[in-house]
Amino acid sequence: MSLDKATVARIARLARIDVPEKRRDALAAELSNIVGWVETLNEVDTSGIEPMSSVVAMTPQRRPDAVTEGDQVDRVLANAPDSDDGYFVVPKVVE
Amino acid sequence: MAGLNHLSLADARDGLRARTFSSVELTQAHLDAIEKAGVLNAFITETPDQALAMAEASDGRLADGTAGPLEGLPLAIKDLFCTEGVETTAGSHILEGFVPPYESTVSAKLWQAGGVLLGKANLDEFAMGSSNETSYFGGVVNPWTPGGASVPLVPGGSSGGSAAAVAAGLALGAVGTDTGGSIRQPAAFCGVVGIKPTYGRCSRWGIVAFASSLDQAGPFARSVRDSAILLSAMCGHDPKDSTSAPEAVPDFERALTGDVKGLRVGLPKEYRVDGMSGELDALWRQGAEWLRAQGAEVVEVSLPHTAYALPTYYIIAPAEASSNLARYDGMRYGLREAGTRLEEVYSRTRAEGFGAEVQRRILIGTYVLSAGYYDAYYIKAQRVRALIARDFTNAFEQVDVLLTPTAPTAAFETGAKSNDPVAMYLNDVFTVPTSLAGLPGISVPAGLSADGLPLGLQLIGRAFDEATVLNAAFALEQAAGFDAVPPGRV
Numbered sequence: 001m002s003l004d005k006a007t008v009a010r011i012a013r014l015a016r017i018d019v020p021e022k023r024r025d026a027l028a029a030e031l032s033n034i035v036g037w038v039e040t041l042n043e044v045d046t047s048g049i050e051p052m053s054s055v056v057a058m059t060p061q062r063r064p065d066a067v068t069e070g071d072q073v074d075r076v077l078a079n080a081p082d083s084d085d086g087y088f089v090v091p092k093v094v095e
Numbered sequence: 096m097a098g099l100n101h102l103s104l105a106d107a108r109d110g111l112r113a114r115t116f117s118s119v120e121l122t123q124a125h126l127d128a129i130e131k132a133g134v135l136n137a138f139i140t141e142t143p144d145q146a147l148a149m150a151e152a153s154d155g156r157l158a159d160g161t162a163g164p165l166e167g168l169p170l171a172i173k174d175l176f177c178t179e180g181v182e183t184t185a186g187s188h189i190l191e192g193f194v195p196p197y198e199s200t201v202s203a204k205l206w207q208a209g210g211v212l213l214g215k216a217n218l219d220e221f222a223m224g225s226s227n228e229t230s231y232f233g234g235v236v237n238p239w240t241p242g243g244a245s246v247p248l249v250p251g252g253s254s255g256g257s258a259a260a261v262a263a264g265l266a267l268g269a270v271g272t273d274t275g276g277s278i279r280q281p282a283a284f285c286g287v288v289g290i291k292p293t294y295g296r297c298s299r300w301g302i303v304a305f306a307s308s309l310d311q312a313g314p315f316a317r318s319v320r321d322s323a324i325l326l327s328a329m330c331g332h333d334p335k336d337s338t339s340a341p342e343a344v345p346d347f348e349r350a351l352t353g354d355v356k357g358l359r360v361g362l363p364k365e366y367r368v369d370g371m372s373g374e375l376d377a378l379w380r381q382g383a384e385w386l387r388a389q390g391a392e393v394v395e396v397s398l399p400h401t402a403y404a405l406p407t408y409y410i411i412a413p414a415e416a417s418s419n420l421a422r423y424d425g426m427r428y429g430l431r432e433a434g435t436r437l438e439e440v441y442s443r444t445r446a447e448g449f450g451a452e453v454q455r456r457i458l459i460g461t462y463v464l465s466a467g468y469y470d471a472y473y474i475k476a477q478r479v480r481a482l483i484a485r486d487f488t489n490a491f492e493q494v495d496v497l498l499t500p501t502a503p504t505a506a507f508e509t510g511a512k513s514n515d516p517v518a519m520y521l522n523d524v525f526t527v528p529t530s531l532a533g534l535p536g537i538s539v540p541a542g543l544s545a546d547g548l549p550l551g552l553q554l555i556g557r558a559f560d561e562a563t564v565l566n567a568a569f570a571l572e573q574a575a576g577f578d579a580v581p582p583g584r585v
């Protein structure tokens with residue numbers, strides 16, 4: 001299946017990446033090439049095969065639901081582009 | 096002292112313990128080599144002051160008898176591992192300036208064992224690439240680039256800086272990560288040993304995530320013995336990583352007996368791909384002959400779904416990447432671009448912060464996970480992945496290890512494949528199936544191409560059977576006697 005320009009715009013929006021109008025045609029061609037190539041998987045009969053999401057068969061480990069490393073606000077905020085009074089500062093979310 | 100940077104890691108360890116030289120001298124020899132080899136661009140961040148301080152502390156522990164297994168040995172760390180107080184970029188503009196307030200489990204284990212941090216090695220952006228050309232901080236030059244060449248050769252990727260540093264004598268060993276071949280392929284291109292252990296062997300905690308069901312850390316070194324020493328120090332169960340395996344860690348160095356009598360070695364017939372060069376095919380046969388001459392039994396085996404491994408990988412890895420990289424939104428760390436609305440800040444930050452290949456993979460991943468396509472692409476790929484894993488399970492009923500080439504060609508020129516993503520992806524044709532199955536794989540330098548470039552052979556083993564893989568690699572290494580030196584060694 002080939003991706004058109006509108007599809008590129010739609011997935012770019014979903015991925016929150018600003019793809020300028022003039023890049024969309026070229027990107028549609030590149031992505032179509034890759035998607036066309038991965039579609040060779042349609043040749044494989046996978047009826048009755050369970051999807052594999054993990055390669056290691058093991059029971060997830062449990063631990064007590066407790067704070068292990070807390071009270072480190074300064075370290076948590078150390079790399080923030082903007083912070084104030086122990087909080088991350090972000091652009092206005094609700095108009 | 097001159098030449099200390101050309102010792103094997105094992106010999107350097109023994110020399111330190113015998114007090115033939117100090118860790119400060121050994122470390123200084125490496126810092127001098129790094130300074131001379133700036134043109135290779137193997138490091139994104141160098142940490143000379145920290146290196147010398149760590150070396151001095153190591154010398155103290157060597158003197159008072161409290162030395163660890165890696166005491167005083169200078170190492171390079173792929174800039175995908177978070178290192179406390181040392182900038183960690185993942186090769187990306189979006190993380191430029193990020194200074195982690197914590198240490199990854201694997202690097203913490205190395206420091207506990209006495210290792211010395213030389214710096215953070217260059218890589219493809221977010222480990223996405225097979226040539227190290229996608230790094231925001233520029234490509235790495237392969238030290239095997241012939242003198243007088245107008246275009247440098249790539250070191251492979253994504254752990255290109257780690258491989259080049261070890262090959263050029265800038266580090267005794269290095270740490271990388273392998274998602275689809277990112278340790279084994281650059282090891283082959285740079286003529287060094289690289290092992291990707293079983294998924295779950297090394298903790299992923301503190302490693303910048305690319306594709307979480309595939310990512311695995313592993314060492315680079317100039318010999319199989321050196322790799323075994325590093326691997327023993329890196330592995331082990333970590334409660335902070337829910338996929339870390341609660342398996343005992345063997346002393347891998349002690350597994351290196353070199354005895355392969357009765358070892359059953361399989362040659363997967365599907366790995367004889369179109370376009371493979373005659374010299375690579377000949378080296379592969381030679382590798383099998385070397386093992387046979389030492390008493391191994393060599394048989395042909397079949398991995399029938401091999402041809403579908405790359406397309407499967409290029410659905411699963413981008414899907415996981417699109418999810419993992421959603422965290423780079425400019426709010427808590429990293430780059431933030433200005434915008435009037437929140438969504439505008441997100442999309443401008445991500446457009447500015449991610450390079451072309453990373454954007455391409457996020458978009459592919461978003462597409463295959465989006466409504467209407469999820470079953471057709473993502474679930475389909477997960478089903479084929481199960482078949483690929485089953486192929487290996489069946490093969491390992493007949494044999495103990497598999498022998499294959501590591502990469503379909505020797506190192507290529509910078510720019511040769513950067514405009515054709517699918518051609519670039521084909522570099523990983525022999526390494527991706529192992530990654531999808533979560534199995535251990537090692538690349539050993541086994542010979543030179545007609546152009547004088549290193550070629551690697553890969554050995555693949557059963558889950559958690561790195562000991563057998565390393566021992567078979569040791570036997571292969573002894574027979575191959577690879578001792579060529581890259582022209583770019585300093």
